[in-house]
Amino acid sequence: MNKIFTKIPFIDNVLKGIGQIMLQENRWTGLLFLIGIFIGSWKGGVAILLATSAGTFTAMKLEYDKSEINAGLYGFSAALVGVALSFFFQTTLLIWILIVLGGALASIIQHFFISKKIPAFTFPFIVIIWICVFVLHHFTNIPPSEMISAKPEAxxxxxxxxxxxxxxxxxxxxxxxxxxxxxxxxxxxxxxxxxxxxxxxxxxxxxxxxxxxxxxxxxxxxxxxxxxxxxxxxxxxxxxxxxxxxxxxxxxxxxxxxxxxxxxxxxxxxxxxxxxxxxxxxxxxxxxxxxxxxxx
Missing domain, CATH: 1.10.3430.10 (Ammonium transporter AmtB like domains)
Incomplete structure (x- = not known):
């Protein structure tokens, strides 16, 4: 398994990015998080993979610090953007596009705080989702996801x-x-x-x-x-x-x-x-x- 991560470091970076949601620079932690999300919702699993990949890819293309990319620091806010959008809304084409764009934007915002040495944690994710939810609720008719609309089990x-x-x-x-x-x-x-x-x-x-x-x-x-x-x-x-x-x-x-x-x-x-x-x-x-x- 380690050979795969060595040959394709992008996979390793994505998994670490998911693990960093709870501040763990560990690929196996990220993999288990991913499994847990897929158990809850396959759409959430796909969304978190897309968003984390978009955030990591953006950081690589913009040539951010390689050690920070390898540590997954440009993946966790992006990951949360993806899973949050799939949680709040039915996954229409627009939502899938926003998942990818939001993941990329989260990476850019994260870099701003990292470069300024400001401990932002998940703040990039928060800002993006606040804006998306407000705009989508007021200017679109995209219905809530099944998870939001379903009645909680007693x-x-x-x-x-x-x-x-x-x-x-x-x-x-x-x-x-x-x-x-x-x-x-x-x-x-x-x-x-x-x-x-x-x-x-x-x-x-x-x-x-x-x-x-x-x-x-x-x-x-x-x-x-x-x-x-x-x-x-x-x-x-x-x-x-x-x-x-x-x-x-x-x-x-x-x-x-x-x-x-x-x-x-x-x-x-x-x-x-x-x-x-x-x-x-x-x-x-x-x-x-x-x-x-x-x-x-």
Whole structure:
């Protein structure tokens, strides 16, 4: 299998780009993510492949830094654009075109932030989807996808399933199997990231429950997926890592709950991963303010 990646590095870059959705530079993580998405929706699987390929190809043609391309840094926002568009809308010809163009644009926006050394995380994906959802809802008649229009299945609340669902919802997957696959995919790359992500999802669900959010939404993982990402960013094996994970999760969940409670951004497709981006950036700023730089 490694020979394939050596002969065709583009495949390796695409898979790493998918893995970087949850900050894992690992081709096997990306492959498992892809499998989990195909299990949920074959259209979502095709969309994420097209968008990630478009973003990676754009970065190569524009001659961005090769090490950054090889690390998958120009694939993850593009990947989320693809899966999000296939999740929100029925995949008409226009949507497929936007999936490819959106993936390419995400790569260009990502490069701007990387070149400026600004930690944007998934912000390029967020901006593109907000614009696409608003424009498509107001200026086209493209109907919502089957996943959006389908009635949610009635399932019993389960404290074990809830944090796993948080992993699935990071990539718009509501099925338990996809969530389990995503957790395993992260674990094989970084056990610390997987376990802290699980703790983050659980904390996100718990704090949202205390805040009075809907049990159905909490169970589905809608109040946990941003916390998963924030926890993964600060995960590690040092004692202080756990403290920063807690700080990041608390800030992220607070932002998430406020935005959802006040229906902010509903017209644009929802909060997406914006609470994660903002909460993580605030935590990084707090770190810079309270942790002195080491003297040379």
């Amino acid at each position: 399932v019993a609340y389960n404290e074990f399933i809830t944090p796993i669902n948080g992993f699935g919802e990071v990539i718009f997957q509501g099925g338990l199997l996809s969530g389990v696959i995503f957790f395993i995919a992260i674990f094989i790359s970084s056990p610390a990231a997987a376990l802290y992500g699980l703790a983050g999802s659980l904390l996100g669900a718990y704090f949202s429950y205390i805040d009075g959010e809907s049990i159905e939404g909490i169970h589905m993982g809608l109040f946990g997926f941003n916390a998963v990402l924030s926890a993964i960013v600060f995960s590690g094996f040092k004692k202080k890592d756990g403290l920063w994970v807690l700080v990041a999760v608390l800030i992220t969940v607070a932002i998430d709950d406020i935005l959802i409670d006040h229906n902010i951004l509903t017209e644009f497709g929802g909060v997406l991963t914006f609470p994660f981006v903002l909460g993580t950036c605030i935590t990084l700023l707090i770190q810079r303010l309270f942790i002195p730089k080491k003297q040379n």
